[in-house]
Amino acid sequence: MTGSTASIGATKYVFALDCPDASALAAFYARLLGWRASDTSPDAEWVDVRPPEGESAAFWIACQRVEDHRAPEWPDGPIPQQAHLDFYVASIADSTPHALAAGARKHEYQPSPDGHFVVFLDPAGHPFCLCEE
Template sequence: MASTIAATRMTFALDCPDAVALAEFYAALLGWRVDRDPTDDGWVEVHPPIADAGASRLAFQQVSNYRAPEWPDGPTPQQAHLDFSVPDLDGAAAVAVGLGAVRHSVQPSETGNWVVFSDPAGHLFCLCRHSD
């Protein structure tokens, strides 16, 4: 019996009200590319710029009656979030806000080494100061 599932690729999927719009937000934020079936706006993927069959990717699944997570407390919990390590935290934060992210009112980092944002659909993500 195998001790792992031997996955060849990891896709992290987020539910959202508009899969195309949220995919375009993350593609612009990360410098990745949108990959979509033009006949299906309900599932859209964002891939890294370098073609690598095993690379991680993001996917966005359009759902009706979407409710944004509420953090840190609320009836719709966070459930998941994304962390992106960046070499220039202030510069990356400015880019994120310029693309439509909102700096969250709750910032638990006591050192300022990471900042919490909400994407245009309300999902949380953190920009983290890159450290080796």
């Protein structure tokens, strides 16, 4: 329907990341964002990462355990990035120490010529960016 405002009626939006250890990756994103992981058992297949009680977010993150997971090899490599997360912050410089302390590592390749975003890797190798508008 052209011009329609109809939707599928979704009530929750989740960005799911494949990984070798769902609990560990969920714990990373919970630390990074100050959110909470729904399950921390070592054999969890799926773990939601949600905002703190009483807070809302436009989407949640979920971590899904996948046998023989292979991390993306970005920017060049046989396993493409496929997707990434951007987190907008007031100051990249102020947010970087927290990201690193949570378990992120700064990617060696930084494509932003003006420094308006910095590329990091989560513990499972997924790229994500801290961005300034």
